[in-house]
Amino acid sequence: MSGLKREGDHVHRLEALRGITPQQPHDARAIAALAANPGCTRRALMDGAGIDKDAAARHLGFPAPFGQSPFAITRGNMFEALVKADGCAELLRMLRELLGLPVAEVSYHDVENVGAHLRHAHTRALIDRAAREGQDAGTLYDHPLLSLDIAGHTAYLEPDVVAFQLGGRFHIVEIKSFAVIDGQADPSAVAAAARQAAVYVLALRNLLEELGHDPLKVSHDVVLVCPENFANRPVATLVDVRKQLAVLRRQLTRMTTLDRLLEELPDDLSFDLRPDEDGRPTRPVAELADALRRTTARYAPDCLSACDLCFFCRDEARQEGASDLLGRQVRDELGGVASVAEALGLADGTRDPAEGQEEIARLLRNAERLRRECLN
Amino acid sequence: MSDRLDDLERRIDELRAGVRKAMRVRDGATARVLRAELRSAERAWDALVSGEQPRAKEEPQAPRAGQVTVREQVHQGLRLLGAAAQPRLIVAVSDAFFGGTIRSSRLTSLRRDEERSFRSSPFGRPYYLCAALTDRLSPARGLLTLSTWPLERRVVGPLSPRVDFLTCAIAIAEQESQDERAVRLLVRMARNIPGATDGSLGPPDPARVVEAARAELRVHAERDTRDRAELAQRAVAQLGDAARLFGAATLSTIKKEKAE
Structure with missing residues (x-):
């Protein structure tokens, strides 16, 4: 009973944080970005409350050059159409080569053939049948619609294709238009694709569990399809997303147990933009910025490619001279030294190390000595 | 003058x-x-x-x-292919074999125009470009067929997209055209049929493509024919003339029509 009550409180508190601003639904990209910076309280709270971070950033005067360019979207759609053309002919070839899909397995279901409002139910029915009957149930499911519970709200997700019958297991197929050149692709693009695919794997596993099947029927190996070299010819690779899955799961549980984070917040705190009838935010910018500064962010340069609020947090980190600006690796090495000024002070000896900082102070002094020797 | x-x-x-x-x-x-x-x-x-x-x-x-109107060009393409096909493939075929001038963007409204024409004067034309029917007897997304074909050829079961692809590949290979665009189209299709190419980068041997496609067709034929016959029977029993050609309305299209 008390648990129920606490949960109610927490939902209520999150709604207060959002205020009257309409809720922003999560998509796979946004959920994947959660896993990119799990230590950021500001982001956890804003996502938990379903706040439109893009609108907030624009209102604060720090719009992020974020989202995909229209050219990239067109290119992505074209490549996806090419892979899926003629009953997924290209995809079948790759699955046959990569995973030894038997020639007889070519069955194709386009979930989008039912109306949009039925798509999720239809996906459930098809996946249920596939998991129950195994053989003969289907091989490729195009345009499925999965759902995932994010902090009490349902997010709908659309993986590119779900493939079944590769050894009786489901595989998520993710089609991306960045090129694999000589067997090498841009690592950050692959990492982003893996995180996004992990969201789909998790959603599909949850679905199977709800239907009473073994969730491990969904493989943690996702099939990543990219153009090869400089041509448009697609090539498939298997990507293991176990690590991304673990991070994602941890982050999602953390979002549903936001209580601890919420308890530390002052009662009157709200991130409400107070939109007027036309949806234009009316809240004074300084007031909103103050409210945001009362939550701790954990800025890292990687945020620039994953979070709408990145410029706001970077500006804040710059004003504080925080060591976060120098990237995760430096920040971790400087453990316990929060600002750049402090680190410099420790290095040239103008500042005495506090308790627990002796080790890092010694390293910094050594580094400073070496630097001087090199320069002189 | x-x-x-x-x-x-x-x-x-x-x-x-x-x-x-x-x-x-x-x-x-x-x-x-x-x-x-x-x-x-x-x-x-x-x-x-x-x-x-x-x-x-x-x-x-x-x-x-x-x-040659767009409609006639699509008709030519479909007649050559002999199976339900996506606009993209029809355009490629028309381009390769008939010197076609259509672009896929012009095909988007074609099916709706045909349906409108059929509804205002049923069977007023020798042929209509119409929809393929799904297992729910609704129009399949992005597939065109000809009204002159038997219903079995116009419905799509789970295996039909692959069967249709193989049928189209055979039809294209049998043209044995030396035109560069036709060869490129054949290369693209042959790549996705097991055993159709010898692994070299050169143009595939059309006879070999036909043989490989027939071999894979034999694997799927029995089940696909059964699925299609069953679907066709259902379509005959449940649908009127217009719906048989253009597909039964799904709930969402009914909603949309009401809203208009």
Whole structure:
């Protein structure tokens, strides 16, 4: 009973944080970005409350050059159409080569053939049948619609294709238009694709569990399809997303147990933009910025490619001279030294190390000595 | 010169009447083509009256684009393929074998125009470009078929996309065309059929492609034929003439139509 009550409180508190601003639904990209910076309280709270971070950033005067360019979207759609053309002919070839899909397995279901409002139910029915009957149930499911519970709200997700019958297991197929050149692709693009695919794997596993099947029927190996070299010819690779899955799961549980984070917040705190009838935010910018500064962010340069609020947090980190600006690796090495000024002070000896900082102070002094020797 | 003017004026009158007729039966595709012809005829008339020579660049494309309508080009493509196909493939075939001028963007409204024309005067045309039917007897997304085909060929079961792809590949290979575009199309299709290429980068042997595609077809044929026969039976039993050609409305399209 008390648990129920606490949960109610927490939902209520999150709604207060959002205020009257309409809720922003999560998509796979946004959920994947959660896993990119799990230590950021500001982001956890804003996502938990379903706040439109893009609108907030624009209102604060720090719009992020974020989202995909229209050219990239067109290119992505074209490549996806090419892979899926003629009953997924290209995809079948790759699955046959990569995973030894038997020639007889070519069955194709386009979930989008039912109306949009039925798509999720239809996906459930098809996946249920596939998991129950195994053989003969289907091989490729195009345009499925999965759902995932994010902090009490349902997010709908659309993986590119779900493939079944590769050894009786489901595989998520993710089609991306960045090129694999000589067997090498841009690592950050692959990492982003893996995180996004992990969201789909998790959603599909949850679905199977709800239907009473073994969730491990969904493989943690996702099939990543990219153009090869400089041509448009697609090539498939298997990507293991176990690590991304673990991070994602941890982050999602953390979002549903936001209580601890919420308890530390002052009662009157709200991130409400107070939109007027036309949806234009009316809240004074300084007031909103103050409210945001009362939550701790954990800025890292990687945020620039994953979070709408990145410029706001970077500006804040710059004003504080925080060591976060120098990237995760430096920040971790400087453990316990929060600002750049402090680190410099420790290095040239103008500042005495506090308790627990002796080790890092010694390293910094050594580094400073070496630097001087090199320069002189 | 006045002879040519008289000819042009007669042609303009005919075209105007044609446009009017097409609009009356709400046949958008035909109307568009006729309008384009009307405009070019009017331009030629203007040029003649004012003594200018019609610009040269309009002449070479006029005979081809004007005489064969988009609808006719799609019909040609589908007849060659002999199976339900996506607009993208139809365009490629039309381009490779008939010197076609269509682009896939022009095919988007085609099916709706055909349906409108059929509803206003049923079976008024020798053939209609129509939908493939899914297992729910609704129109399948992005597939075109011909009304003259038996219903079994126009429904799609789970295996049908693959079977249709193989059928299309066989049809293209059997053309044995030396045209560069046709060869490129065949290369693209052969790549996705096991055993159709010898692994080299050169153009595949059409006979080998046909054989490989037939071999894979044999694996799927029995189940696909059974699925299709069952679907076709259901379509005959449950659907009226228009729905049999253009698919039964799904709930969402009914909602949309009501909203309009």
